[in-house]
Amino acid sequence: MTLTTxxxxxxxxxxxxxxxxxxxxxxxxxxxxxxxxFKKIEYPHDGETLFTFIKDxxxxxxxxxxxxxxxxxxxxxxxxxLLKSWLKEKSLLCANGALFHVRCSAHILNLIVQDGLKVIxxxxxxxxxxxxxxxxxxxxxxxxxxxxxxxKLNGLKKVPMDVPIRWNSTxxxxxxxxxxxxxxxxxxPMTLIFYIGGR
Numbered sequence: 001m002t003l004t005t006x007x008x009x010x011x012x013x014x015x016x017x018x019x020x021x022x023x024x025x026x027x028x029x030x031x032x033x034x035x036x037x038f039k040k041i042e043y044p045h046d047g048e049t050l051f052t053f054i055k056d057x058x059x060x061x062x063x064x065x066x067x068x069x070x071x072x073x074x075x076x077x078x079x080x081x082l083l084k085s086w087l088k089e090k091s092l093l094c095a096n097g098a099l100f101h102v103r104c105s106a107h108i109l110n111l112i113v114q115d116g117l118k119v120i121x122x123x124x125x126x127x128x129x130x131x132x133x134x135x136x137x138x139x140x141x142x143x144x145x146x147x148x149x150x151x152k153l154n155g156l157k158k159v160p161m162d163v164p165i166r167w168n169s170t171x172x173x174x175x176x177x178x179x180x181x182x183x184x185x186x187x188x189p190m191t192l193i194f195y196i197g198g199r
Contacts, residue, residue, distance in 0.1 A: 003036075004069040004104075005054065007045055016041045018050070020057060036061075047078020054079070055086060066094040071107040112166035124170065127177050131159050153183055 009016050018041040023033045038056055059066070065087060070076040080101045087093040093100065097099045117124055130146070134141050148156050159180055162173035 001063050001065055001070065002067045003054070004100075006071065007050075008039065016043065016045055033115060045075060047075045047082060049073070050075060050079035051082040051086070054083060058087075058092065064092050064094050065100070067099050067102045069102045069104050071104045072111070077133060093187055110165070110167050114165070114193060117167065117170065124174070126165070127174060128162065131173065131177065134159075135161055151184070156180060156183065 003020060004023065005018060005020045007016055007018050018037070018039055019035060020037045021033055021035050023031070025031055037053075039053075042051060068080060068083065071079065084093065084097045084100050087100075088097060134144055148154075157176060157180070159177045160169070160173050162169040164170065
């Protein structure tokens with residue numbers, strides 16, 4: 001059995017939540033996963049707190065573990081070290097823990113892409129600010145909708161707000177923004193030509 005865990009902090013409530021998921025293969029070779037816990041977790045979110053939380057859950061089902069997948073946070077390094085030592089004492093660790101600590105490849109990919117996005121950080125920031133403005137400013141949104149209506153840009157899809165620490169949401173947002181911007185840039189000069197020519 002392999003475990004994955006992560007912590008999120010709710011923006012609106014300012015609470016920390018932890019999720020612990022088990023991944024395993026059945027006797028019929030079917031890959032399964034099961035959320036073992038999704039709970040509010042008190043601060044601090046240090047390695048000792050995470051260790052205690054996960055240890056208490058492991059005691060409930062007493063299964064051997066093969067690996068634990070976590071992101072690169074330093075609190076996870078401490079938690080893994082404590083958990084691995086405790087699991088060895090309880091004889092609940094496969095392969096003597098040789099493959100126990102696994103770094104999350106999606107998190108590593110995200111870190112790589114985020115580093116690459118620094119090259120175009122000012123552009124990404126401007127796009128994010130423009131989307132934020134349209135989301136938070138009723139008058140700005142009203143003016144934008146009026147311009148879209150006057151330019152007859154029906155079917156223009158909304159540009160979603162991205163989550164800055166998730167590269168794929170930034171990619172999706174930038175892609176939608178680029179598509180919207182192209183339509184606007186093509187339509188505005190045509191409208192100006194028509195307007196100037198009609199004077």
